[in-house]
Amino acid sequence: MIINTTILSWVTFIYFASAIFYLFRMVTGKQFWGPLASWSALAGLIAQTAGILLRWFESYKMGIGHAPLSNLYESLIFFAWTIVFLYLIVEWRIKSRNIGAFVIPFAFLSMAFASFSPNVNTRIQPLIPALQSNWLISHVITCFFGYAAFTIACGLGFMYLLKGLEKGESSGPFLRFLPRREILDELTYHSVVIGFIFLTLGVITGSVWAYSAWGSYWSWDPKETWSLITWLVYAAMLHSRFLRGWKGKRMAIMSIIGFASVLFTYFGVNYLPGLHSYF
């Protein structure tokens, strides 16, 4: 195994530990676990950054240098990276660790899928002609920042629904630790706004790439269409905020539906007929 994949598979365990610490903190109600959770997430992020940079460097040493954003393995790794990166910024900004238990597990799952699924090829491969484009790099980066923000919004949506189960003082620390519903609603909205902007940028850069590679900025292939569907779901969500009775629970559910659409855009599209082949 090459060194970068070894580091990255270790990062999977660090994120697993971090997720468990965040969860312990919520379940036991002991603050003690909090700093442990945050610091391990940060340590994981640093190690992961090193792993990604190393992979980049190795690809140049092999004479096929390119940014490590070109296949499923590399995109899953980058997905996890953006989730943790954005999450830590949020944690630092709102000065609260309550969301971690609902977000870091997604990063762990993405890493685990990348590192341990037999269907994911971890080798560094050269770029086929269609992928040799700088627009592709900006496309992947913007899309995944968008996906990460939507992941956080989805975690917040789950928290909102769980918070609804709380029954006064009799509830355990887990439910009491969840922030108030108004705060969750507000945070969901802000995450979706960030995600929406990045997704829009992702669709735009993707269209520029398609225009230079295939001669058409939009050709309704399943991946493009599903990114439009995702975009429409979140656009509907941003507008329904202004409708009476739509704040709260329905927004939480929409943030989960939106995320399902993101996942389908990312993975599910491969099971549909007529996939845009990369040349």
Next chain:
Amino acid sequence: MKKIVLSFLSSLKLTVALLIIIAALSILGTVIPQQYGPGESLTHMSPGLVKTFRSLQLLDLYHSVWFIILMCLLSLNLIACSLKRFPTSWKLFTATPSLDRTKPFEDLSPDNILMIEGERSGITSRVEHLLMKRYKRFRRRDTDTTTTFYGEKGAYSHFGVYIVHASILIIIAGAIIGSLWGFEGFVNLAEGESTDTVYVGRQKSLKELDYTVRCDKFSITYYANGMPKEYRSDLSFLENNAVIFQGPLLVNHPVTIKRIKFYQASYGTIPGGRVHITITRGNDKGTTLTVDLKDSFYLKENGAKVTIQRIEENFMSMGPAVLLSIHSSEANMQLWVFKDIEKMKQAIPNLLQKVPKFNPSLFKPYFFKLNTIAHTYYTGLQVSYDPGVSIVATGAFFIVFGFFLAFFSSHKRLWVRVDEQEGKTRIMVSAQSNKDPVGLEREREYLLRHFKKGSEVII
């Protein structure tokens, strides 16, 4: 009646409904194979189903009446909604509130009021100085006992939403222009061939260009591991037999000639062609010949005539092969000669006993070996013209710009009144914003802190 239609068209409920319906219809379009999509695989559906789908226009869903009606409704919805709300936003943008109003200062919470020891005029000028620095739109009004300031910033943030929505209309307009006046053509050109017409799939018609395109050469280069590294067509463009442009066409690097863009879209090999074949006699070092399909050569030994009957890129999944037919006075035989015969013998040990026709030394004393099949490539060019692209790009630029105004800017309005009460100077601060309460709070705290600085605060 007119009123009902208008209020229907300008309602946000319609917006949300339309967005969700368009999303749902788009899902349908990814589940049902589309006629002009990349797949074009209607073969595994029953003919009845195909017929039903076709009559409902579900096989070209994104250009169906359903889709067009929905997009029209969305556009009307956008226009109606914007027209209805714009006057309000304009008023908020241009409003110049009267500074005599006391309303902003009623019901102020105590932490918005400062009582300061010191002379009013000095404090007033300090307040003015600070406010003028921070607020571009700034006014002052004095009476005998009070001074009132009004400052605002970010009033343009009211326009963010309109810019976003106008951009969507611009993008839709650009897409319509492209589909009405543009075309997407396709042509396969063998090396050496030229054309001045391309096939336009959507219109099922031929499109004539003002000039001729010739493919001089097509080539592929590979990485060490066998993955393709570069597809390259060397093209010449000719007008009245004179070359007007000559150059390589690569994937991701289209070539534009007279506003029409050419893309490297696919390639293939033309069946037939020629082969390089080595003939060894006994232990000699062998001769390599290049022979075209159906051509023949003669062998020294017994005047046998060998003809290339067939050339196969991948014969019976065993790789490249040619069929030779050999005629001499003693024999008439056919013989398949493979490129990878050694590998095949390893895989199937008694292959040559089973299939004598595959034995490269069947015609004694000669041994035949296929070296390579020389390819004649053809290049697949996408040829397109889209006059709507720059319009769509403009829309895309402004939608992002609009997002920043809509989400990250806010209209902050500030009233400050300085007067005297019980021998002290009183400063009252009233701040308002259309969104971003956090930013507003920060601004308020900043101002109060700086008004206090250098003064003795009483409360």
